[in-house]
Amino acid sequence: MAAANSSNGDSVKSPKRPPPPSPLRFSKFYQSNMRILITGGAGFIGSHLVDRLMENEKNEVIVADNYFTGSKDNLKKWMGHPRFELIRHDVTEPLIIEVDQIYHLACPASPVFYKYNPVKTIKTNVIGTLNMLGLAKRVGARILLTSTSEVYGDPLEHPQTETYWGNVNPIGVRSCYDEGKRVAETLMFDYHRQHGIEIRVARIFNTYGPRMNIDDGRVVSNFLAQALRGEPLTVQSPGTQTRSFCYVSDLVDGLIRLMGGSDTGPINIGNPGEFTMLELAETVKELINPDLEIKIVDNTPDDPRQRKPDITKSKELLHWEPKVKLRDGLTLMEEDFRLRLGVVKNN
Numbered sequence: 001m002a003a004a005n006s007s008n009g010d011s012v013k014s015p016k017r018p019p020p021p022s023p024l025r026f027s028k029f030y031q032s033n034m035r036i037l038i039t040g041g042a043g044f045i046g047s048h049l050v051d052r053l054m055e056n057e058k059n060e061v062i063v064a065d066n067y068f069t070g071s072k073d074n075l076k077k078w079m080g081h082p083r084f085e086l087i088r089h090d091v092t093e094p095l096i097i098e099v100d101q102i103y104h105l106a107c108p109a110s111p112v113f114y115k116y117n118p119v120k121t122i123k124t125n126v127i128g129t130l131n132m133l134g135l136a137k138r139v140g141a142r143i144l145l146t147s148t149s150e151v152y153g154d155p156l157e158h159p160q161t162e163t164y165w166g167n168v169n170p171i172g173v174r175s176c177y178d179e180g181k182r183v184a185e186t187l188m189f190d191y192h193r194q195h196g197i198e199i200r201v202a203r204i205f206n207t208y209g210p211r212m213n214i215d216d217g218r219v220v221s222n223f224l225a226q227a228l229r230g231e232p233l234t235v236q237s238p239g240t241q242t243r244s245f246c247y248v249s250d251l252v253d254g255l256i257r258l259m260g261g262s263d264t265g266p267i268n269i270g271n272p273g274e275f276t277m278l279e280l281a282e283t284v285k286e287l288i289n290p291d292l293e294i295k296i297v298d299n300t301p302d303d304p305r306q307r308k309p310d311i312t313k314s315k316e317l318l319h320w321e322p323k324v325k326l327r328d329g330l331t332l333m334e335e336d337f338r339l340r341l342g343v344v345k346n347n
């Protein structure tokens with residue numbers, strides 16, 4: 001074995017060389033330029049992001065998820081793929097791993113689920129984001145946070161621009177999520193200013209599409225599942241509250257552009273098409289079954305009365321705008337829900 005000189009001039013044995021890597025390392029799958037971590041990658045948006053990132057043969061994708069609202073089923077097509085890895089991990093615990101980019105999505109997103117265990121939700125947002133920022137700092141990775149339009153609370157400015165500071169109840173039942181995301185944004189910018197971490201912050205507006213949990217509790221999945229089961233569509237009162245719905249493929253495209261671009265954000269990613277919940281129910285009825293009943297039910301506290309993104313910034317900086325119209329997106333989602341619910345379409 002070759003000898004080397006130590007700093008004091010003594011001759012020392014050089015350490016044993018590591019064994020050569022497996023020949024597979026030189027197959028096209030292993031020549032990754034980018035190793036990407038997706039926290040929450042077993043969830044609805046995360047699994048679509050995995051699909052898109054895996055299309056690039058230069059990417060290696062690692063998902064860390066605790067399966068609270070996500071499922072291995074969403075990732076089954078990638079199981080065993082040499083460029084893909086799935087780790088059962090809770091982001092409230094530190095993660096030691098070497099990666100180039102982090103898409104930090106881990107957090108329940110449906111109000112039903114985030115309110116189920118609010119303390120866990122805020123821990124996920126605060127401690128989880130701190131842990132992922134610590135990881136980004138240790139390995140020099142760029143990190144993207146999926147923040148939310150909920151940081152604008154019940155907005156008094158309409159449509160919402162990124163400069164609007166919001167109208168959020170700090171002690172309400174939604175606060176674990178919206179205040180949690182606001183702290184997560186603060187942490188991102190403090191790590192950026194104090195430690196020079198490369199950050200990207202996306203403020204995502206209501207997103208829908210295939211693979212949403214059937215009983216997720218969010219309005220689009222609720223209405224579709226109810227319509228296919230022949231049940232009344234439950235519009236929470238008054239029904240005149242508005243949302244703007246973005247199809248998941250558009251959203252994922254926006255996230256990848258944001259990660260690849262040079263702007264830190266925060267940047268709104270959403271579809272400016274705005275609908276009342278009654279209009280959404282009527283659209284679902286028309287598409288699936290015009291005989292369905294619409295039932296007005298009680299709402300939950302602090303439900304935002306209006307929401308619509310101003311996407312001037314994403315158009316200018318990311319050259320991004322959504323392409324899929326609500327009716328087309330609902331039809332694509334209907335196919336997936338029919339398959340999963342086992343409800344055949346009668347022509």
Ligand SMILES: NC(=O)c1ccc[n+]([C@@H]2O[C@H](COP(=O)([O-])OP(=O)(O)OC[C@H]3O[C@@H](n4cnc5c(N)ncnc54)[C@H](O)[C@@H]3O)[C@@H](O)[C@H]2O)c1
Nearest residue numbers: 040042043044045066067068069070090091107109204207
């Ligand atoms: N879908 C939307 O309309 C929307 C809008 C705004 C923001 N977002 C954000 O996008 C992200 C993804 O949302 P989604 O709609 O895919 O929701 P989702 O519930 O389908 O996915 C969230 C994923 O995070 C995982 N997770 C939750 N807590 C975790 C923890 N402590 N450790 C590890 N994994 C954990 C879940 O198991 C799940 O796989 C969330 O951060 C959400 O706040 C979503």
Ligand SMILES: O=c1ccn([C@@H]2O[C@H](COP(=O)(O)OP(=O)(O)O[C@H]3OC[C@@H](O)[C@H](O)[C@H]3O)[C@@H](O)[C@H]2O)c(=O)[nH]1
Nearest residue numbers: 109110111148150206218219222234235236241277303
């Ligand atoms: O069955 C239902 C469910 C919900 N709704 C209404 O539909 C609207 C949207 O509710 P959702 O539960 O889908 O989602 P919200 O807009 O309240 O929150 C969402 O906002 C953006 C993201 O961060 C999250 O995915 C989620 O918190 C609300 O006004 C709600 O009252 C119904 O009318 N009927």
